[in-house]
Amino acid sequence: MDLEEFKLTIPCRDSQLDLLDSYASLGNLLRILIVHGINSGKQFILNNYFNLLKESKDEQVNIVNFDCSAVISLRSFYEKTLQKIVEVNGNNDEQAGFCDSSNKFMIKLENIIQTHNITKLHYLIFEDFGSLGDFTDLLQLIFGLNKVMETSSIIKDKFVLVILLNNYNLYYTSDNLGELNNYSLPTIFFQNYTQNEVFHILTDSITSSYLIHHHCKFEEKTTVTTNKNSDNCNRLNPEQQQFWEDFVKLVIDSFHSFTGSNVTVLVELILKIWPTFTKKIFVDKTYNFNDLLRLYKENQSLFKGESVVNDSFIDEPTETNRKVMKSIMRHNKSVIDLPVYSKFVLCAAYLASFIAPKYDFVIFSRLKELSSRKKYHQKIASSKGQGAINTRLLNPAAFELERMLAILSSIYGNTEEEILFSKPGKHPKISFNVEFYSQFSNLVSLNLITKASAATNTANLDLLNGKLKFKANFNYDFIEQIAKDLNFKIEEYLMD
Structure with a gap:
């Protein structure tokens, strides 16, 4: 799958994917890449992009994902990062050892590269990096990591650091972005989806195709229709397609003020509401796809009140x-x-x-x-x-x-x-x-x-x-x- 085909699976993110591909094409010339934006799907997109990159360059690239949310100290951050690199390179028994500073981190990482004879380019993806502290502290850590990459030729030839700032939108405060620019650190901004873009993702993309054919099934066999924007992904007849779009719009309009552009949460809401909402169509067979307004009036409780908490955000304990x-x-x-x-x-x-x-x-x-x-x-x-x-x-x-x-x-x-x-x-x-x-x-x-x-x-x-x-x-x-x-x-x- 090339980049253009990949774009068809990730709607509304063409400019970000072009930037990401441009930076990735630099190889080891790229030291650190900052990716920021709140509830914008960037982690999902990056994971899929780098998996695609690994498939196309399997003999040359390793992808290392590191979740920062479980880290409680600077020492823990350095040690667990080193341990993850060791494990990815085939030694689960080896311990990275004590490390509590960027200098020690550099020395130990150089030793790991030489000991394990690492030849592949490693993309080290720090997920949820923003959970490590406030932004001033994060900047100091980023600059420390950048210094490691600049100082050690051994490391910068084998590693690219991709930092995901899940809790920050750097464009809200130009000072933050300016400090990063002083160090010539490239950034990619994933802005929040607009309400129209969320609607497009949930009705006319591979996401909607997955929902329809694996969870919100209309019937055993659906009539195939061609939808040019979704690459033939929605196999619904016009009546079913209209019902699906109207239903999704109901969910978005009802919950967008709370969920924002978080597609994951909206998908969860759709999966929770759909079976009850469509019961009279698929089970009782007393309504048809033209009765959406009647269904909504009879199921208004699904779109407000405690049922939202019970069935969507708070699952009952098993x-x-x-x-x-x-x-x-x-x-x-x-x-x-x-x-x-x-x-x-x-x-x-x-x-x-x-x-x-x-x-x-x-x-x-x-x-x-x-x-x-x-x-x-x-x-x-x-x-x-x-x-x-x-x-x-x-x-x-x-x-x-x-x-x-x-x-x-x-x-x-x-x-x-x-x-x-x-x-x-x-x-x-x-x-x-x-x-x-x-x-x-x-x-x-x-x-x-x-x-x-x-x-x-x-x-x-x-x-x-x-x-x-x-x-x-x-x-x-x-x-x-x-x-x-x-x-x-x-x-x-x-x-x-």
Whole structure:
């Protein structure tokens, strides 16, 4: 498959693919490539492009994908990167060893190249690089890696670093882009899809073809039609095609203000809504494809309220997940494979469940006069009175999502020891977007956080209206182990 054929599978990204192909054609003359943009599909596109590149140059190229979201320190970043390179080159037993600086990283990587006789050009793709810290710290790391590439002729002949900044759009602030330009570092910007482009992707591309023929099937055999823009990918008759386009437009119009241009989330919503929405057509056979308006009126609850949360963003925990988490909590295991961000979410959920809302300002305020934990406890004790029993320490209380987010903003990065670039008391930038809700959904599906809505009429609940509540579903021993992994002293936030 050449580039032009590849473009047919990736709509609305021709200019980015042209740039990417131009940079890749430079080979080892390219040292570092910065790819940025928020919820723009860049990681999917890059992975597919480099897989295509490897197929066309199998004897000359190696692709190394490294997920930065599981990294909690600078030392861990360097060591795990080296370990990944060693594993890709065929030695899973060899350990990369201690490495906590760019100079040591350069020396060790040179040794690995010489020891393993590496001759292929390696594209080292750092996924979710933005999770490593705030942008100032990321720039320092990027410049450090660039210095390694400039200094070592051995490394720059064998490696190209591709950095994906998932949480940053550098064009929002020209200063950030200017600093990169000072170092002559090439960048590719994946702007957000427009609403029309999202519609095109979901109705007239290989994505829509996959949905229609593997998940949202119309019937066993569909009439073949030729759609010039989709390369014959949609095999629907005109009536079916119109129904599909109208349905997709309903989903986009209903959820675009929340999902933005995140195609992955919209696809998930389509997969959740489709079976129920089309039941009277394919199962009951009482409606046909011309009855979309009637179907919408009868299924309006699918497009709003709590059903959106239940069926799309928060999957109910399975029995297997329940058993796994019960086993982990029973044996007090600390080997839970969760991202650092998710562990902080668990800490915030526990604090929200076991601390009364009226103490939030006293405990979580960042005012200088309230910086001492001792003062926190004194204020709580004096306001609570002598001899009172805090039942919240016995049973978790339900909390609103907004309150937990506020607590998370306060505690995230507030540790006694250094986590990656964050020094004690320094709070890295966080954002509550679709990625946060995805991680929150995973915690709910693992039954670590459970829904506890106080409303009786669940049909009208909405994620954003404050009625939906949650609570922590784990004990103190469990969260204490999580907090230790983060070097986060959670006990200082709780009453004695």
